[in-house]
Amino acid sequence: MTHVLLRHREIPDIGKLSVYQNNGGLAAFKNAVTKMKPGEVIDVVKNSGLRGRGGAGFPTGMKWSFADAKSWPHYMVANADESEPGTFKDREVMENNPFQFLEGVMIGSYAVGANIAYIYLRGEFWQIAESLDRKISELEAEGYLGDKIFGTDYSLRIYTHLGAGAYICGEETALLESLEGRRGQPRVRPPFPPSEGLYGKPTIINNVETFTNVPMIMANGAEWYKSMGTADAPGVKIFSLSGRVRKPGNYELPFGTTFRDLIYKYGGGVQDSRSVRAIMPAGASSSLILVDDDSILDTPMDYLEVRKLKSELGSASVIIVDDTVSMDWLINKTVHFFRHESCGKCTPCREGTFWMSHLTERIHTGQAVRADVDLLLNVAKQMQGKCLCALGEFSTMAVVSSLERFREDFDKAVQA
Amino acid sequence: MSLAEKYPQEVQQILSKYPPHGKRSALMPLLFIAQRDEGYISKAAMQDIAALLDITETEVAGVVGFYTLYHEEKEGKYRIQVCTDLPCALRGAEGFMGDLCDHLKIKAGETTEDGLVTVEAVMCLAACDRAPMFQLQGPDAIEYHEHMTVEKTMELIGELKQSEE
Numbered sequence: 356m357t358h359v360l361l362r363h364r365e366i367p368d369i370g371k372l373s374v375y376q377n378n379g380g381l382a383a384f385k386n387a388v389t390k391m392k393p394g395e396v397i398d399v400v401k402n403s404g405l406r407g408r409g410g411a412g413f414p415t416g417m418k419w420s421f422a423d424a425k426s427w428p429h430y431m432v433a434n435a436d437e438s439e440p441g442t443f444k445d446r447e448v449m450e451n452n453p454f455q456f457l458e459g460v461m462i463g464s465y466a467v468g469a470n471i472a473y474i475y476l477r478g479e480f481w482q483i484a485e486s487l488d489r490k491i492s493e494l495e496a497e498g499y500l501g502d503k504i505f506g507t508d509y510s511l512r513i514y515t516h517l518g519a520g521a522y523i524c525g526e527e528t529a530l531l532e533s534l535e536g537r538r539g540q541p542r543v544r545p546p547f548p549p550s551e552g553l554y555g556k557p558t559i560i561n562n563v564e565t566f567t568n569v570p571m572i573m574a575n576g577a578e579w580y581k582s583m584g585t586a587d588a589p590g591v592k593i594f595s596l597s598g599r600v601r602k603p604g605n606y607e608l609p610f611g612t613t614f615r616d617l618i619y620k621y622g623g624g625v626q627d628s629r630s631v632r633a634i635m636p637a638g639a640s641s642s643l644i645l646v647d648d649d650s651i652l653d654t655p656m657d658y659l660e661v662r663k664l665k666s667e668l669g670s671a672s673v674i675i676v677d678d679t680v681s682m683d684w685l686i687n688k689t690v691h692f693f694r695h696e697s698c699g700k701c702t703p704c705r706e707g708t709f710w711m712s713h714l715t716e717r718i719h720t721g722q723a724v725r726a727d728v729d730l731l732l733n734v735a736k737q738m739q740g741k742c743l744c745a746l747g748e749f750s751t752m753a754v755v756s757s758l759e760r761f762r763e764d765f766d767k768a769v770q771a
Numbered sequence: 772m773s774l775a776e777k778y779p780q781e782v783q784q785i786l787s788k789y790p791p792h793g794k795r796s797a798l799m800p801l802l803f804i805a806q807r808d809e810g811y812i813s814k815a816a817m818q819d820i821a822a823l824l825d826i827t828e829t830e831v832a833g834v835v836g837f838y839t840l841y842h843e844e845k846e847g848k849y850r851i852q853v854c855t856d857l858p859c860a861l862r863g864a865e866g867f868m869g870d871l872c873d874h875l876k877i878k879a880g881e882t883t884e885d886g887l888v889t890v891e892a893v894m895c896l897a898a899c900d901r902a903p904m905f906q907l908q909g910p911d912a913i914e915y916h917e918h919m920t921v922e923k924t925m926e927l928i929g930e931l932k933q934s935e936e
Contacts, residue, residue, distance in 0.1 A: 520839030536798035603900035
């Protein structure tokens with residue numbers, strides 16, 4: 356299959372501007388700015404069925420149409436904070452096919468009427484930010500960015516902005532706080548960013564992978580895009596496969612590909628030929644899918660089908676857990692992560708992750724009694740639905756699902 | 772000397788990215804410059820940046836304390852920050868971290884005697900398919916080192932040592 360997003364795998368030098376241009380690059384942006392109205396661009400993206408790739412799966416075209424036309428200026432923001440344990444796709448795109456991502460940001464900015472776009476990268480992506488800065492300068496030098504682009508009235512500038520290590524900044528309102536020079540703590544919503552975002556102005560925030568789809572959709576049309584994937588989730592997705600597989604990595608596949616194909620056909624199967632015990636399809640934030648029946652592996656991966664397994668596809672960061680792993684160890688890991696990353700704003704999350712981590716540590720090290728396991732479930736359930744953003748909720752997903760679906764591991768770990 | 776006097780062009784270039792009413796956005800990039808100079812962010816640097824952006828020193832300190840890549844104390848010149856989160860742990864990161872510390876005769880979070888290297892466990896770095904891995908946070912750059920072994924890491928530390936001499 357030819358790639359739509361990871362095109363560097365066929366065209367190794369696509370990270371060079373001339374090579375990108377020779378492969379049709381930037382024609383879609385030029386066509387949009389010189390021949391289309393912003394609303395027409397939004398319509399194409401809407402019709403393509405593109406959904407946000409950051410995890411929530413919100414329809415992209417619809418989000419763009421929400422930018423408040425009564426309040427100006429508008430801002431466009433690319434979320435390159437990629438921090439979910441198990442996710443490493445945006446990085447590959449920005450490192451290897453940066454112009455397609457940037458062109459997506461440019462088309463999106465034009466569509467929502469933004470003259471300034473910020474790319475918010477996690478601080479660890481220091482090298483990527485430097486490289487993107489150089490690419491942006493090249494685009495300025497060639498007249499794709501700057502004032503009065505292609506002789507029209509449209510002007511656009513793109514700036515990179517580095518975070519400094521905080522998972523929570525992937526949450527869009529925390530990201531905006533951070534971009535404004537504050538602690539990355541989520542805002543109360545509403546108002547939502549398309550009405551009041553950066554500096555109180557309408558702001559559209561999309562994930563790197565979402566943007567990277569846009570030039571191809573504009574070039575090939577909504578119908579072409581919809582011919583891939585499923586009705587629930589059209590198009591292709593980059594699945595980040597990690598954990599106990601022989602060939603971990605990014606695999607760009609149509610939505611609806613089965614877990615079995617991802618793990619065995621592409622991922623080379625499970626390490627040491629063990630069997631799959633659980634799947635975490637959305638990174639550390641996942642409810643664990645219990646693979647007690649081999650046919651579960653034939654589930655097609657889209658939002659709807661994964662939900663039927665009482666989990667979520669999220670950003671499709673698929674972590675494979677084999678039968679050598681005990682779940683008391685696993686949730687001790689995930690809870691430790693969320694405890695570290697809780698921003699401290701909402702009490703249930705700040706305190707809940709703290710107490711959960713005490714309990715998971717005690718259980719994992721064999722110092723717990725049976726009542727501790729019930730208490731852990733109790734704390735987790737108390738947190739659910741009580742936090743401003745999803746982090747608090749996410750921290751309970753692996754805990755509650757593993758206690759419900761892998762109880763025997765915990766019974767073994769506690770003293771009688 | 773203040774940052775604005777020391778690096779007028781760089782500070783100006785950072786400020787120019789944001790609208791006048793959004794000047795505070797320059798805080799995080801300025802903190803990285805301050806840290807580059809001293810290896811950590813001193814009280815004096817916080818005061819300097821606060822004055823430059825018309826905010827209080829407390830607001831600056833609140834941001835420094837929130838983000839993990841800012842440091843308030845001088846430790847090793849280089850920080851080896853090993854990801855030991857779930858996906859990396861499933862691929863041997865914890866064993867790697869332990870062996871590396873044993874080799875350096877330090878515990879996690881400690882600095883080697885010569886003050887060159889601090890080894891720390893950190894949260895996910897978006898390199899889950901290339902574990903064991905770490906990022907090397909130096910004074911003016913962050914580099915990823917992936918598919919690592921203790922041998923390769925000791926070689927890297929050797930190179931860092933040489934560049935110091």
